[in-house]
Amino acid sequence: MRRANRSRARWARVLSCLMLSALVSCSREKSSGELSFESLPDTTGLSEGAAVVQEFEPYRMANGAVRVKGRVRVPDGTLLQIAIKQPGGTAAVAMAQVRVQGQWFDTPPLLGESGPLPKGEYRFELLSHFTPTWQGAEGEGALRAGPSLRGPGITRARDGAAALFLVKEGRL
Numbered sequence: 001m002r003r004a005n006r007s008r009a010r011w012a013r014v015l016s017c018l019m020l021s022a023l024v025s026c027s028r029e030k031s032s033g034e035l036s037f038e039s040l041p042d043t044t045g046l047s048e049g050a051a052v053v054q055e056f057e058p059y060r061m062a063n064g065a066v067r068v069k070g071r072v073r074v075p076d077g078t079l080l081q082i083a084i085k086q087p088g089g090t091a092a093v094a095m096a097q098v099r100v101q102g103q104w105f106d107t108p109p110l111l112g113e114s115g116p117l118p119k120g121e122y123r124f125e126l127l128s129h130f131t132p133t134w135q136g137a138e139g140e141g142a143l144r145a146g147p148s149l150r151g152p153g154i155t156r157a158r159d160g161a162a163a164l165f166l167v168k169e170g171r172l
Contacts, residue, residue, distance in 0.1 A: 045150065046154045046155060046156065047150075047151065047152050047153065047154055047155070048150060048151070049150035049154075050150075050151050051151055051152055052149065052152060052153050052154060052164060053070060053071075053073075053152075053166055054070075054073060054103075055070045056068070056124070056168055057069050057070060058084075058122070058124060058170050058172060060116075060172060063109075064117075065109035065110060065111050065116060066084065066110045066111075066117055066172055067106060067107050067110065068084075068105075068106075068107045068110075068124060069106040070104070070105055071103050071105075072103060072104075072105060073103065073151065074100055074128070074142060074164070075142050075144070076099075076100055076102065076141060077099055077100065077101075077135075077138045077139050077140065077142060078099065078100040078135065078142035079098075079099055079128060079134060079135050079136070079139050079142070080097065080098055080099075080105055080127070080128050080164075081095065081096070081097045081125075081126070081127040081128065082095065082096050082098070082107055082124060082127075083095045083125045084110065084117065084122050084123075085122065085123045085124075086122060087122070087123055089123075093112050093113075093117060093122075094111065094112055094117060095110075096110055099139075119171075120171065120172065121170070121171055122169070122170060122171070122172055123167060123168075123169050125165070125166070126164060126166045126167075126168070127163070127164065127165050128142070128164040129161060129162075129163045130142055130143060130145075130146025130149070130161055130163065130164075131157075131159070131161045146161065147161075149162055149164070152166065153165055
């Protein structure tokens with residue numbers, strides 16, 4: 001019996017020590033590391049300056065297909081994406097990518113899933129990223145000019161590279 005009591009007493013002391021050390025380690029304040037901030041690219045003044053999109057015209061063809069043409073202040077060869085969305089919608093009902101030539105762009109005829117887009121209000125989104133992945137070999141001028149572009153719609157993408165994102169609204 002004495003041996004059992006000694007064994008229980010020993011286990012009680014071991015458990016008490018373990019609980020005490022756990023309690024003490026929980027109450028200690030942990031020293032925090034040095035505070036640091038993420039360095040983000042400066043976007044001040046990017047949207048100031050002359051309009052990048054100088055003319056913008058969505059129009060219908062005789063067969064009901066939609067085309068979008070315009071004049072932009074970006075280098076020739078720049079790849080632009082034009083997406084047509086319903087107001088408040090997130091998915092594009094039609095989309096095209098075109099290259100700028102002589103500061104002009106003109107999309108091919110665009111149709112919706114079931115033919116011509118219904119008459120009504122639409123949101124037109126112009127997008128271009130000035131990165132090698134987006135522009136490809138044909139967009140070499142865009143890559144050189146991208147970082148220095150300024151004007152409404154010029155912003156920085158998540159990777160810090162220059163981007164153009166502009167929304168226009170219109171009726172078709």
